[in-house]
Structure formats: C-alpha cells, structure tokens
Amino acid sequence: MDAEPNSEEQMPKSGAMADLRYSLHLMSRNKLVLVGSVLATGSILVALLAHVLVPASATVDDRALRICWNNPLINWNIPSVNVCPPPVRPLGTDAYGRNLLQMIILAVPLDLSIALEIVASAVVIGIVLGSVAGYAGGILDEAILRITDIFFAVPGILLAIVLMTVLGRTIPNLTLAVLISWWPLYVRLIRSQVLSEKERPYVEALRAMGAGRMRILFRHIVPNSIYPLIVQATLDIGSVILTVSTLVFLGFAPSTIATGQTPELGSLTSQGAQYLFSAPWLIIFPGLAILIISLGFNLLGDGLRDVFDPRLRR
Amino acid sequence: MTVRSEAQKEREGAAVLEVRDLRVSFHTYLGEVKALDGVDFDLRRGEVLGLVGESGCGKTVTALAIGGLLSDNARVEGGQVLLEGKDLLKETKEELRQTRLREVSFVFQDPMTFINPVLSVGSQIAEVLESDRVFQDELVEYRLDELAREESKGDLTRAQAEERQALEGLGRGKKLSKKVLKRLAESRALDYMRTVKLPDPERVFKMYPFELSGGMRQRVMIAMALVRRPKVLLADEITTALDVTVQAQVLKLLAELRGKIDASVILITHDLGVVSEICDRVVVMYAGNVVEVADIDELFANPLHPYTQGLLASIPRPDVHAEEMKSISGSVPNLIFPPSGCRFHPRCPKRFDRCPGVKPPLVEVKPGHKVACLLY
Numbered sequence: 001m002d003a004e005p006n007s008e009e010q011m012p013k014s015g016a017m018a019d020l021r022y023s024l025h026l027m028s029r030n031k032l033v034l035v036g037s038v039l040a041t042g043s044i045l046v047a048l049l050a051h052v053l054v055p056a057s058a059t060v061d062d063r064a065l066r067i068c069w070n071n072p073l074i075n076w077n078i079p080s081v082n083v084c085p086p087p088v089r090p091l092g093t094d095a096y097g098r099n100l101l102q103m104i105i106l107a108v109p110l111d112l113s114i115a116l117e118i119v120a121s122a123v124v125i126g127i128v129l130g131s132v133a134g135y136a137g138g139i140l141d142e143a144i145l146r147i148t149d150i151f152f153a154v155p156g157i158l159l160a161i162v163l164m165t166v167l168g169r170t171i172p173n174l175t176l177a178v179l180i181s182w183w184p185l186y187v188r189l190i191r192s193q194v195l196s197e198k199e200r201p202y203v204e205a206l207r208a209m210g211a212g213r214m215r216i217l218f219r220h221i222v223p224n225s226i227y228p229l230i231v232q233a234t235l236d237i238g239s240v241i242l243t244v245s246t247l248v249f250l251g252f253a254p255s256t257i258a259t260g261q262t263p264e265l266g267s268l269t270s271q272g273a274q275y276l277f278s279a280p281w282l283i284i285f286p287g288l289a290i291l292i293i294s295l296g297f298n299l300l301g302d303g304l305r306d307v308f309d310p311r312l313r314r
Numbered sequence: 315m316t317v318r319s320e321a322q323k324e325r326e327g328a329a330v331l332e333v334r335d336l337r338v339s340f341h342t343y344l345g346e347v348k349a350l351d352g353v354d355f356d357l358r359r360g361e362v363l364g365l366v367g368e369s370g371c372g373k374t375v376t377a378l379a380i381g382g383l384l385s386d387n388a389r390v391e392g393g394q395v396l397l398e399g400k401d402l403l404k405e406t407k408e409e410l411r412q413t414r415l416r417e418v419s420f421v422f423q424d425p426m427t428f429i430n431p432v433l434s435v436g437s438q439i440a441e442v443l444e445s446d447r448v449f450q451d452e453l454v455e456y457r458l459d460e461l462a463r464e465e466s467k468g469d470l471t472r473a474q475a476e477e478r479q480a481l482e483g484l485g486r487g488k489k490l491s492k493k494v495l496k497r498l499a500e501s502r503a504l505d506y507m508r509t510v511k512l513p514d515p516e517r518v519f520k521m522y523p524f525e526l527s528g529g530m531r532q533r534v535m536i537a538m539a540l541v542r543r544p545k546v547l548l549a550d551e552i553t554t555a556l557d558v559t560v561q562a563q564v565l566k567l568l569a570e571l572r573g574k575i576d577a578s579v580i581l582i583t584h585d586l587g588v589v590s591e592i593c594d595r596v597v598v599m600y601a602g603n604v605v606e607v608a609d610i611d612e613l614f615a616n617p618l619h620p621y622t623q624g625l626l627a628s629i630p631r632p633d634v635h636a637e638e639m640k641s642i643s644g645s646v647p648n649l650i651f652p653p654s655g656c657r658f659h660p661r662c663p664k665r666f667d668r669c670p671g672v673k674p675p676l677v678e679v680k681p682g683h684k685v686a687c688l689l690y
Contacts, residue, residue: 201427208383208422209538210415215445220430 027303036299040234043293047109054102091285095271100282103263104289111265112293114171115240118179119233126186126229127222133187134194135217145191148184156181157246164252171254178243182236189232193225200224234301238294245269245290265290329396330578331357331380331546336393338372338379345650349375351602351657352393354676357546362572362579364593364610366586366625370646372602373582377548379403381418382410397546416448419539419577423551425531429523435534436519439541440496440503449542450490453498454481460501506537509574511567529560533567540575547577553588565591586629590614595682598622601647601657604676608683618685620664656688664689 027033046053086092091100133144151159160177167173197203198221206216245266248257256262265286272282338350350372357363365373378384380395382402395402397417405413414420422428430438443449461478464470470478490498500519507515510533523531532552539547549568553561568579569592581593589596589610596613598606598621606619617623624642644661647653653660659669668688676686 201422201424202430204383205420205422205428205535206430208381208414208420209442210411210413211442211445212411219441220433223432224430 023307026307030303032299033303036296036301036303039292039296040300043108043112043296046105047112050105050109054105086281092279092281094268094282095275100268100285103268104265104286107263107265107268107286108289108293110171110262111241111244111290112237114175114178114244115237117175118182118240118244119236121179122183122186122236123229123233125183126190127226129183130187130190131194131217131222131225134191135198135213135221141191144187148187151181151184154181156243160243160247161250161252164247169252169254171257174244174247174252174254178240178247182240186229186232190222190225190229193228194221197221197225231301231305234297234304237297238301241265241290241294249273328359329356330359330398331580332394332396333357333376333380334394334396336376336379336395337391338375338384339389339391340385341387341389342650347649348652349388349602349649350379351652353599353602353604355597355604355607357578357580358595359578360572360576361594362568362581362592364589364596365580365582365599366584366589366596367599368584368646370649371599373584373599374550375602376599377420377550377580377582380546380548381414381420382407383414383420412448415442415445416542417544418546418548419542419544421532421535421539421547421549421552424555425528425535426555428535429531431523434520434522435526435531436500436503436507436521439506439534439538440499442538442542443499443502444495447489449499450495452543453495453502454490456502457481457498460505503537503541506541507534509540509571510534510537512537527560528556529563532556532560532564536564536567536571540571540577543575544577547575547579548582549579550582551584552581553583553585561588568592586625598625601652602649603657603686605658605687606683606685607676608685612680612683616683618679618683618690619658619687620662620689621658624663656686 027037091104094100094103129144129148133141156178159181160174163177163180164173167176194217203216203221206220211220245264247253248264248266249270251270253264253267254262257264257267268286269283269290272279272284272286275282333353333355336350336353337348340347340349353372353376355363365376367373375384375388379388379390380402382405384390390403393403397413402410402413402418429435433441443453458478458481461470461474461481464474504515504519507518512518512530512533518526518530518534523534526534535552553564556564565588568581572579572592581588583589593610595607595609597604598613598619600621606613606617606622608616608618613622614626617626621642624640627640628642630639642661647657647660653670655668655670655672656662656665656674659665662669666688672688674686674688676684677690678684679690
C-alpha cells in the first residue's frame with residue numbers, strides 16, 4: 001500500500017455497529033426514553049404473541065362466572081350476570097363474561113396493525129407527494145399543496161365519520177377514514193425538508209455528475225430529509241390508536257367490533273362506559289392499555305428525535 | 315501568420331474542448347449582469363489548463379456553462395462550447411446529462427458539503443457507474459482486463475476463471491443482473507480509490523463522509539469524477555477549502571494522475587501559486603473577458619496584459635522588502651454596467667485615450683501567447 005504517511009489521514013473506528021451503539025447510548029441516556037422503548041417493544045411483542053398467549057377458545061369464561069354467581073363474598077352489586085370483578089380473573093371479566101385481560105391482549109394486534117398501516121401509508125404518501133412537490137416546485141408544488149390544504153381544512157374525526165357512514169363500517173374503511181385525514185401532515189413535513197435539502201451543495205455535485213432527477217430525489221435527498229418524518233411517525237402511532245379508539249368508542253365501528261365479537265380497545269372501553277360506576281375496571285383497564293401503548297410510542301419518538309438530531313450527534 | 319514547427323504542433327495537440335465567444339448573462343432585479351462577455355479558449359488533449367482571475371470574474375460561470383449547469387436566471391446569449399466538435403450549448407437537457415455522465419466531470423470547492431452525508435463514500439463512487447446502463451460494457455471489459463492481468467501474474471482461481479467465462483459469454487448489449495453490475499462497479503470504485511491514494515480503501519469504502527478528513531474527502535470527490543473516465547475534468551477551486559499541507563498533497567496527486575488518466579483538466583483557481591505548480595497553460599480572466607492566454611513559463615516570464623502584470627506583482631515575495639504590499643488599485647467592476655471598451659481600463663495603469671472606446675480583441679502576439687490589450 002503506497003498510502004502517504006501523514007497526519008491528515010486519521011480515521012476513527014467506525015462502521016454501522018459503532019453507529020448503532022452510539023445511537024443506543026444516546027437513547028439510553030434519557031430514562032423516559034428507555035421506559036418508552038420498553039413499553040413500545042412490549043406492546044409489539046404482545047401483539048405478535050397474542051394468539052399464543054391467549055387460547056383460541058377464549059370465549060365466555062364459565063368457570064369464573066360460576067365462582068361469581070351468588071357468591072356472597074365477592075358478589076357486590078354486580079350490574080350484569082356476566083361481569084366478574086378482578087380478583088376472580090386478573091382484570092375481571094367483561095360484559096360478555098370473557099376474561100378481560102385476554103380480550104385486551106387479543107385487541108392489541110388489531111389496534112397496533114391498524115395504527116401501523118395508517119402511519120406507514122401516510123409516510124409513503126407523504127414521501128412521494130411531498131418530495132415531488134418540494135423538488136419540482138412550480139405548478140406541481142402548488143397543485144399538491146392546495147389538495148393537501150383541502151384535506152387539512154376538514155376536521156379529521158368528522159371526515160372519518162362521514163366516510164364510515166357512506167362507505168360502510170368495515171375495518172379497511174376505518175383505516176382509510178383515519179388515513180385520509182392523516183396524510184397531509186406528512187406531505188407538508190417532507191416538502192419543507194426537501195426544500196431546504198435540495199439547495200445543499202451535494203445535490204449540485206450530483207447534477208454535475210449527470211445523475212438523473214429521480215435518482216437524486218429518491219436516493220439522495222429523501223434519505224437526508226426523512227429523519228423528522230420517522231420521529232413524527234412514531235409519535236403518531238400513539239395518536240392514531242387514540243383516534244381509532246375514539247371512533248370505535250363513538251360507535252363508528254365494524255359490526256364485528258360493535259357486537260363484541262372482535263375485541264378492540266376502543267370498543268372494550270365503550271362497553272365498559274355503561275358500567276362506569278358499578279364495574280369501573282371495565283373502562284379503566286382497556287383505557288390504561290391505550291394509554292400505555294400511546295405513551296410508549298410517544299416517548300420512543302422523543303428518543304428518536306434525540307438520536308437523529310445532528311447537533312446532539314456530532 | 316507564423317509557421318510553427320512540427321514539434322510545437324505535436325506539443326499543442328488537438329483541442330478537446332473549444333470555448334468560442336461564450337456570452338452569458340444573469341437576469342436579476344437590479345438588471346442584466348453580463349457575466350461572460352466573449353470568453354474564448356481551447357483545452358488541448360492531455361493538458362492542465364489554469365483558469366485564473368479574481369472572485370466574480372466569471373471562472374465558475376464558465377465551468378457551469380460548459381456543463382450546462384447554469385441557474386435558471388442565467389441565459390447563454392451566444393457562442394459555442396465544442397466538445398470534440400459537438401456543440402454542448404445546443405444539446406437538450408437529457409443529452410447534457412449524458413454528457414456530464416460520460417464526458418465532463420466536475421470537482422467542487424468544498425469537500426465538506428459536496429458529498430451526500432448519509433451514504434457511504436464507496437457506494438457513492440460506485441453509484442455513478444451503476445446508475446446508468448451505459449457503463450455496462452465498459453465495466454465488463456474493465457473486469458476482463460483485470461482478470462487478464464491476474465492471469466499473467468499467475469494462475470486464476472477457479473472462481474475467477476468461472477467469472478471470466480460468464481463475462482465473456484455475455485453478448486454486447488445484453489443486460490447484466492443488478493447484482494453483478496453492482497459488484498463490477500464496486501470493484502472499479504475500489505480501484506479508483508487506490509488510484510487517488512486513499513489509505514486502506516476497503517475500509518474507507520464503507521465509511522461515511524463525516525468520518526473522513528478534508529483531504530480524504532477531496533480525494534473521494536476526485537475518485538468520483540474520474541471513475542467515469544471523463545474527457546474533461548473541471549476542477550473548481552479544489553484546493554481553496556483545504557489547508558496548505560493538504561493542498562500540496564492534492565496538487566501532488568493531480569500531478570501524479572496526469573500520466574494515468576486520459577482526461578484534460580481545467581483547473582479553476584485564484585491562486586497563482588497553484589497554477590505555477592501544475593498547469594501547462596493559463597487563461598487569465600477579468601470581468602467576464604479572457605485577457606491573456608499563454609504557456610505557464612511564458613506567462614510568468616513575460617506577462618503582457620497590465621492586469622496579469624498587476625496580478626503577478628501582487629504576489630507577496632519574501633526576498634523583496636517592500637513597505638507596502640503591491641495591489642491593483644480599484645475594485646472589480648459592477649457587471650450590470652460594465653466599463654465601456656476594455657473592461658479593465660478604469661483600473662489600468664497604462665490606459666490611453668482609445669481604451670474606453672474600443673473593446674480589444676484577443677490577438678496572438680507570439681506563437682501560443684494571446685493577449686487582449688490595445689497596447690499590442
């Protein structure tokens with residue numbers, strides 16, 4: 001090797017591993033972020049393992065009900081024959097006499113997958129429309145922005161309610177309804193990033209190199225503009241779960257969810273609302289599950305912001 | 315008309331790039347900035363041509379105009395840029411892109427900001443080759459040559475022999491798989507990283523720009539520019555952002571590369587020291603005009619234009635004790651309302667009555683030495 005020996009060529013130990021380790025170090029510095037990542041990873045694990053944790057035959061829990069019925073020790077003013085309080089089953093049983101903990105576990109994959117679908121689609125739409133708008137500028141930019149403005153102007157929940165009413169109450173429609181009010185934010189976000197990124201000198205260098213426009217935009221500019229989007233997406237997973245639950249709580253749910261056949265956190269909560277004073281655990285625990293999942297992803301998002309912030313990084 | 319010897323013609327070689335009477339103006343709110351007003355020079359095959367002048371004299375605009383990279387408010391008012399006879403100013407955007415991809419490369423001033431920060435440097439060098447199928451045949455030939463060299467040194471390994479068979483069996487124009495193309499591009503990228511003397515290229519290949527020093531980044535940029543084997547390399551102030559030791563290393567590298575690459579180089583700089591080190595010929599520009607063109611020795615020994623004389627006189631010299639540093643009085647003219655006639659006349663110590671009225675043509679006063687001044 002005929003490298004010139006000199007002080008100029010000093011290299012730090014490096015590579016993807018070191019990078020990852022440093023990122024983890026940045027995240028672990030903040031206790032709240034650590035809590036957030038544990039909660040988020042935990043809920044993803046629960047979602048993946050839901051059908052292992054809960055037997056497929058999880059229906060009405062007869063044994064629990066038998067213990068509860070006419071038992072003078074625990075039967076205090078239970079409003080429905082099916083409801084059993086917590087000590088009998090870890091979180092009690094719901095209004096259908098099913099183990100509430102099992103129902104919550106079964107609800108997590110549904111809620112989480114809806115949230116992920118919505119956020120992922122919003123991110124993709126945002127990247128495509130936002131980056132094209134930002135990079136092309138001119139009429140295309142104006143057109144895309146005005147269309148986003150229209151969707152921005154209508155309140156999200158209202159739009160979702162209208163859509164569900166018109167299209168019918170199914171899970172794909174629910175996803176679509178929330179998505180429609182969710183994507184404009186991402187378009188705005190990535191457009192502003194691309195606008196500042198496209199003026200950077202390396203883009204000029206790429207043009208000078210004869211790189212095509214698509215390649216410059218999607219291979220070079222977008223990866224440089226995507227960090228705020230990742231943070232926003234993580235933050236939004238919590239908010240989307242809340243919105244979906246709100247819609248279901250308000251009664252805009254597919255029939256399987258409304259009748260309680262498919263457990264969903266929002267519907268569990270709304271059913272529990274009927275027994276707010278006599279059986280408060282029915283609303284507390286599903287509500288708590290929503291809180292924990294959204295909190296987890298929110299804190300994780302905060303942590304990612306720290307990791308991606310170049311000023312903290314270097 | 316002077317008769318030139320065969321040797322001189324041989325030395326001068328044919329022009330790769332001819333810039334003829336190039337006029338560019340920028341349209342701004344304040345008015346039309348006549349940035350280039352008839353720029354005229356040749357770049358001969360294999361030479362390093364220095365393009366010298368103050369800030370704002372149009373050096374960079376000339377380079378950008380050659381590559382078709384002028385900003386939207388710029389307009390080429392006239393002239394020709396002939397790359398081996400083909401006029402780049404008449405090309406469509408797509409043709410120009412292909413030209414930049416294959417024939418004209420740029421290296422920019424600041425290596426800190428001209429490389430994408432989120433991709434590894436190796437993949438960025440290789441990407442240029444992968445990005446377009448136009449390099450495919452070339453890559454295959456390159457790899458076959460490499461294998462042939464290996465063979466002459468000793469026997470090929472089985473894998474290498476199989477690879478050669480596969481590559482030879484490939485008809486021209488038949489598409490390589492993405493994976494093979496990527497591997498070929500990467501091996502050539504590594505080769506060029508060795509050419510520009512990056513230490514430990516295998517490791518640097520996977521590193522990110524922020525992990526490299528300024529000098530190494532400049533080497534990466536040079537590798538990126540050379541890996542496509544361009545005919546013309548436009549180096550725009552490549553040493554300006556580097557400190558003096560690194561500057562010297564980069565210049566040394568350029569000098570060493572001259573024998574290895576077939577590109578002709580236009581070195582844009584305001585540093586006459588840099589010019590004197592590696593250039594063969596110099597084009598001196600002032601306010602959008604070419605004022606003097608000469609061989610490097612001739613220019614330093616016998617500067618004709620008053621501006622060139624001023625420039626050379628203002629180089630600080632440790633052996634001459636002067637009370638005050640010499641400089642050219644006045645400042646760069648406003649190019650929205652450029653001075654009439656010779657644009658240098660308001661600052662010229664030798665001006666006379668004809669200067670404000672007549673624009674001096676670029677005349678050849680000696681073989682290979684042209685000057686635009688009414689004195690000659």
